[in-house]
Amino acid sequence: MFNPSRDQVRQFFIESWRKHREKETLSQMEDIAAELVFQHPEYHALLEHPDAVERDFAPEDGQINPFLHLSLHLAIHEQLSIDQPPGIRSAYDGCLRRHGDDRHAALHELLEALGETLFEAQRSGKPLDALAYVENVRKRGKH
Incomplete structure (x- = not known):
């Protein structure tokens, strides 16, 4: 299984965005990454800065780590x-309906649920609870 370092992940997003802007050929994964960056104009300037790989984003300073956000x-x-974990696609569809087919808003519901699930797994020292994750997304789609 591929397990990139923090810097490799960051460089992947930076390079995908650079190739997109310069109209170079992108791999399928780079194309997906560039599209995700495109959907987040608040990150464009950061990803175009050469020292972005080195930058720290402290939650206690109210900073959101854009690389973590894009990775999620x-x-x-x-x-x-x-559709892994099973049922995630139908749970997402509920969020999509709730947000009037605003795909990005629905994806952010999943992102928040995944972040909460990851946090809980780290806090408890247990594996990620995929069923709880899908159920969290389902509940978000019903509100």
């Missing part, structure tokens, strides 16, 4: 494409 988006993209 990428993970969710993959989850939806293969």
Whole structure:
């Protein structure tokens, strides 16, 4: 299994965005990454800065780590494409209906649910609870 370092993940997003802007050929995964960056104009300037790989984003300073945010988006993209964990696609569809077919808003519901699930797994020292994750997304689609 591929397990990239923090810097490799960051460089992947930076390079995908650079190739997109310069109209170079992108791999399928780079194309997905560039589209995710495109959907987040608030990150464009950061990803175009050469020292972005080195930058720290402290939650206690109220900063959101854009690389983590984009990585979670990428993970969710993959989850939806293969319906893994099972039921995530139908749970997402509920969020999509709730948000009037605003795909990005619905994806952010999944992103928040995934973040909460990851946090809980880290806090408890237990594996990620995929069933709880899908149920969290289902509940979000019903509100």
